[in-house]
Amino acid sequence: MDPAIWEACKRGDKDAYACIYRLYYPRLFNYGCRFTADAALVEDGIQEIFVHFWTNREKMVAVRELKSYLFVSFRHHLLKLLAQHKKLQEDMPEAVEDAFALEISAEQQRVAVEEQQEQLLLLRSAMQRLTPRQREAIFFRFYENMGYEEIAGILDISVKATYKLVARAIALLRETYHSAPLMKALLTLTAMAAALGSMQLSLFICSSRLPGSL
Amino acid sequence: MELPKDYEHYSTDDFIADDRFLQWVRFPDAESDACWRQWIAAHPHKKEQTDEARAFIEGLHFKETLPTAAAVEAALARNLAMIAGLEQEPAAPVKVRRLRKAGRWAAAAVVLGFLAMAGRQLWQQQSRMVQYTGLADGVRRVWLPDSSEVILNANAEISFRDNWQQADRREVWLKGEAFFDIRPAAAGAHLARAFVVHSANMEIDVLGTSFNVKEGQAFTNITLNTGKIKIRFSDLPETPLYLSPGDFVQYSAKKNKIVRKRVNADLYAVWKEEGRQLEHVTLKEMAAYIEDIYGYHVKISSRELAQAQLSGGLRVKDEKLLLETLSFALNITIEKKADTLFIQPKK
Structure with missing residues (x-):
């Protein structure tokens, strides 16, 4: 300005x-x-x-x-x-x-190559796994293009801690690029776990209804 | 510009985290561009890392929630009004001459009373009455001088003074239907805490809350979503009503009748947001809503059916659309006989 x-x-x-x-x-x-x-x-x-x-x-x-x-x-x-x-x-x-929510936008990714779409989805889910503070640091660093000292001032932590916070977040986000097949397996597992969870729930309801029906 | 040597040992992650690298990717200028290109040419084994780092940074686009230019201007206008309010000069201190002891307090009271009146007159001269009318179709958002929000339904009308800085209470006058989201008086802004909505035959006292008022010829409906309000009826000044969230009051001036009951308050304010998502509204709650808003009697064929639930976007713009949506979503038939609706499962 x-x-x-x-x-x-x-x-x-x-x-x-x-x-x-x-x-x-x-x-x-x-x-x-x-x-x-x-x-x-x-x-x-x-x-x-x-x-x-x-x-x-x-x-x-x-x-x-x-x-x-x-x-x-x-x-x-x-x-x-x-x-x-x-x-x-x-x-x-x-x-x-x-x-603190930070979402990767799909609208600006003009290239609709399938592989890139997949990577985008992975990056999105990786973003959800960051801590809110890591997400906030990423926001200031890559959206607001702020320097480490500025970010440190806003988050009220030391400059050294800010470097670490950002580096850790970058590493976590970048892991998705290397471990794509593993991620898929993990996602399937999560889905299965969710299905299992709901089965247990319905079982529970059944058994709790039993005494009433007797 | 010469780049320091230690980039030699940088990994992709290090490049991403580096200030100078980020500046180059995001805001390249002739100097940084030449400098980095030269460095990469001299270190061809690092090209893969810098390419990866660049691709990563360029791939990071975040979802934005940016206000429109008009919204920014409106916010700025409200902000300047807040500042103008703060900057109004405080009244000059008044010297009161020594009077005989007995008359002192009385005189002080008179002076204070006079000052209060003068202040009020001054305020009324400085502020002007403004009026907003709802759109013919759809809803209109209006911001009050204290940045409380009012959503006007079609053809509703609201009036208030444009400056509340000197007012002893925040007052608005309403015709038709509106949803109020009242902010508690902001810290630092010298605003009156009391907030009053005047309608044809009642006054509503408010403290930090959101609620819906539907003022009409036949009756007035008030539904409280959050907070606490007090209703004073012009005809029954001695019996005010206190409402808690979820309370519904219907007042018919002609019949001089007050109905009070518990409802799903979200449903009564649903008109204000197009395609608003509702969760688990029962048909029974919907039936009560239809009775209150459209004046029908509603009969549901069985108790089980009354408990059927509805979730999702609901349009309540008009009766026909609402009934069609209901019958489709719950697979029911709705039959109209005189002023009664009969609801039963579709055969």
Whole structure:
């Protein structure tokens, strides 16, 4: 972003502020939607941190820090809102921090070669096996194209730990490329296990009904 | 630009994780491009790794949830309104002269009362009444000044002041059917906590909640989805009703009759989302819904059939479509005789 816009915003120029808002609102929104499907809540979070940003703009130092600042405060605030929300309606089962969803998109993969489709599916299922934190690191690294120091700042961990986190996630994702046949076998096994599970369930129902029918 | 030598020992994973490599793949410029091409040419045994790394990075496309340009502008407008509200100058302190002891408090009360009135007048001058009308067909989303959401059903109408910063309560006036998702007052924004919906013959007091109001000629239906609300009827001011999630209240002003019961609240708000997925709605719940919304009596031939369940997308735009969907999904016949619907299994 143009440092002049930042300077103007600091001086209280609302047009410059609007520029910054238009630039970051879609990115923060896209990021927030990975924690929850509640778009209204995501918007609330963004609105509040932007208001806070405006009232504290004079204290901010450099434009370089702006992106990190917005992501850090938005992440913090959204997780707080989600925790409150969860308390209000206790029927939300999953923990807030465990919800970061990252999906590989098929739409942009124009080549519909069967082999690549298969690889895409594998990559998708591999993504699901990452921890939410690994997924978040991958998102910042390969979607937001952020450096390790920036990611470390947002996730509130050391730079060294960030390198490890990203490297581990890459290794896990890349394993799918090498172990495709094994993966298939694993998937079949999972399907079989699922089938077995449902059989046990129906058996259980049968036996629990027996005393009643006697 | 010269690349450091240690790339010699990089694996595919290392290249993927490398800052400079990522920059080159994502945002190549003449310099980085020349530099990497030169390096790869000089290290042909590394070509396989760099190719793999590049393919991996280029294959990572993530699903996006980006707002439309119009949504961004709307959000910006709401944000600027929030900031404008915060920046309104606080009222100048008023000096009260020493008065005789007995009259002091009375005078202070008068001054305070006057200030309150003046403040209210000032607010009413600054804010203006706005009105939104629902579309002729389909639903329309409206955002209130506190960023609460209202979904208007076809032809519904809602009015409110465009600035709630100085208001002592958040108020809206409704005609027709709407679904409200009210946000609790945001931290830092000096908003009144009280939220009131006025309709023809009642007022609804709200605290952080979502609910559905269908105001009509014959009767008004209110269904509460989450939170808590209090209904005050204009004709019966001394008997307010408190609703919990899942409660349904139908008020008929003409007959002066109140019906209160438990329902599947999701069903009553289903109109607001096209193709909304419902889980395990029983035919009995559907029958109650049809009775409340379309005014029929519904008779189901057997108790077992009443427990039949329905899951999936449901369109409730009009009666005909709804009944057709039901009869198809549950394999039932629905027969209309006067104002009664008879439901039985298809033979």
